[in-house]
Amino acid sequence: MQYTPHGEVTAGGSDGAPQGQILRYSVPAGLSPEEKFDHWRSWYGSAIDAPARLEKIEKSVPPGFNPTALGLDGPGFSLVDVTNDAASCHWDGVSYPSDWLLHFRSSCDKFSFSGHSEAVSAGTVRFFDLSVPGNFYASAGLSAVRLHFDRELLGLDDTSVKRLQGLADIKENPIMKGLVLPALSGWQRTGLAQEVQRLQPVVRSMMTALISSLLETPADPRDLRLARIAAVKKFVRKNFRNPALTVDEVVTYSFLSRRALYYLFEGEGLQVSAHIRALRTLEALELLAEATAWKRSLTDVAGASGFTSLQAMRRAIREFTGLSLREAQEKSEVLRIRSAELRKLTEL
Known part of the structure; x- marks a missing residue:
């Protein structure tokens, strides 16, 4: 893997990776297209909280193959911002909860939500759980931001999570549109790595407000x-x-x-x-x-x-x-x- 640090390391993550540091992925120079794909596949499989495998769509990898990604691992949450190159991906599911909020900047011909595959338009925001087997097809340039959150930190039980995963596109929700999406769009700003410890309660509060709105359930005012x-x-x-x-x-x-x-x-x-x-x-x-x-x-x-x-x-x-x-x-x-x-x- 090749990461270019962009920010200051503030603490060590549970897996030994730096926590609170913005990490930038780029395919190393000097590799053949096939080697570039293998390198990207290796990184991708380690970047999400489940065993996932990328596969080539065509027999040969195009010479211009150049996916990119940014990642931030914070306490109780993590962000991965990916611009993919042409590939398909599948995962078999895991035995533990793995909850994500996805914002698709570009369209995706096929993405599996809770075992049901469908086309996704640009701008879509959905919840999904990697514990359920699934797959997606990524055309070149597929861009998405993924927010992984700790359901226990938000006080969510299995029933609430399933309700969230069953919701269709939530981009028009006022809290999503006015607060969460701008945060997801601007999280890469300079200096953010130094503030990651402060961000945890803010992320928790924003997600609490969003979930309370979506499920129409009251939330503790202190959490909001x-x-x-x-x-x-x-x-x-x-x-x-x-x-x-x-x-x-x-x-x-x-x-x-x-x-x-x-x-x-x-x-x-x-x-x-x-x-x-x-x-x-x-x-x-x-x-x-x-x-x-x-x-x-x-x-x-x-x-x-x-x-x-x-x-x-x-x-x-x-x-x-x-x-x-x-x-x-x-x-x-x-x-x-x-x-x-x-x-x-x-x-x-």
Whole structure:
């Protein structure tokens, strides 16, 4: 196998593999097409939680055979992001639970869900269990993200899991569409490996919220807290450039009272109002750092960042960086450092 580490190792996994490290797979150079396929087959069989075997579709492997993959093994969950090359795959099932959530970025002519084979369109999201024998046909370029989760961590029994596996495409579920899918689409971002321990409760909270919605069963509000925080932060990040965004707008979006919203964010680095100002400040600092910043008026920068006035931008820059607006313009290295600190503070 050939992995290219992309991130810092934070802990050792149960199988001796690094836990908390983003691992990148690529076919080694210098191999023949047949050797490339054997190498990919060996990696693939070790990357999922069940004995699975890839087989060639054609008699010979095309010269351009070049599948890729990224993996992240976290506590209680793991992610595998695969762009396949033409192959078929089959597995005989395992004697232990192996639960997955799959997001298909591209279509698949044949995929087996709980023993039933069907065509899958691009964008489909489904649950499936590798303990049930199955197979799939992957055309060149088949791309999918797989989230493996610990059913015990989510408090799921066999009946609940079977209900989830029996659901058709769930991509239109509001929590799936607005929260889980964006997370699955952006999990490879720089610096994620350093945050994997923090991610575990967030993943658990998001999955709890999704499953509670799908099965129409109540969940402990404490288990939903991090998912709600993530949803609010996502809403703020999407809208902070609009000067009309205030805490009242967030209250309306979240269906919470101002007091409940305050307590929801208690313990976070920033309360909602400060989070809005911080994102606007970061946007302003990045605009000021652009090579063409001299072409824009400061009032224009303030408006483009979501501030209602130049004075509001001045106050926010002082609040979050300790710098005056003039100092922020003149001290480029200090500005870079303060921007990095603020970016970390406002991460989802």
